[in-house]
Amino acid sequence: MNQPVKLLLFDIGGVFIQLSGVDQMLSWTRGLHTETELWTLWINSRAVKEFETGRITPDTFAAELIREFSLPVDVPTFLEAFVSWTTQPFPGFQELMAGLNGDYLTASLSNTNELHWNNLCDSLHIHRLFHHNFPSHELGCMKPDKASFCHVLDTLQVPPEETLFFDDTPVNIDAARALGIKAHQVCGVDNLSQTLKELDIL
Template sequence: MSAAQRRKRMARPENRVAAVLLDLGGVLVELTGARRMMEITRGAYTEQQLWNKWLQSPAGRDFERGLISPSAFAERMAEEFGLSLPPSEFLHEFLTWAQKPFPGAETLLRRVAESGIALGCLTNTNRLHWEHLLKNTALLAQFTHLFPSHLTGLLKPSSEAFANAVAGMGCRPEDILFADDNPDNVAAAAAFGIRAFRVRGLTELAVLLSEHNLITKERTR
């Protein structure tokens, strides 16, 4: 069965979605860190190598679980990646890597909310990026349920992260539609019984939501 056929089947009335659970980075928020990190490390890694190392970084994982301070994170990252930047400069750079929602992201979430669907955010993030989004955008205000890793202490793709989100949203796993740009997270969510899809960017997310009749039609002026 193709991905399009699977989506169409799951969008039938008897399979109606009760809640939507979304990742942030790469889905609703633009990520620019990989390109800049390649520059900082002076080409020591390919983009894929850098991404893999970042996902497995002990310092990164501890920071995203809320276990260490920003300064400790910066110092440990400098050691792990052999950075020449002072920790304070690295933190300044790091703050800019996930600060801008894709154009239209807030509007799209409002359209989901207008359909009466519970809207949750399940994201691996950190204190700096989360606080920036809270203070400088209206993106997080569109959600009814928030599950940021630095506050829950749980990272995707662990089953505990999905179990916590499912319990918090008060739905059965099979009644939740989940979208993430990381295939490992999508696979883990599907294994937990959640309807999981990989999307990259706002356009793909809008298509997915539309196929499941989860967004209201845009108003004409």
């Protein structure tokens, strides 16, 4: 690589953790949307954006999302299911990170919320896998917002050209590249490992 790599920056959902809420939402919306349509509605949801930037409480988020999507459930039922949507890791994620942390500065940059983040920290100790963590609900902004990436680079004092970023969402990859970050779209630990090998990181 032309520039030495100092920082490995990772998304979490879709890269290390399998996202399992789609089937539940498809069931609740009774087939009104395709999976792609549902995902588009989700990422553009006002309730989602406000919750994942730490601006509203879990109860307010649930009530607003139920109203937005006309879901046939109450707030407690929704929240009980919602918490479990980010509990299944891709195999090998801990071993992979253990092998990287000795040679590189590592950090996570994830669009998430207090419920999912706390659950991941409690059940999988996800926060211990990286030297630094930047969850969106603590940052107050979300990818692909430029401010998310700039906050990480400024805080860690690493230039974009010495940063590798891995995410499963194309719009986030494009946003990172626009700032000069070397970004790669990956899905799951196997895909990430292969990409790291191709980049001579592993």
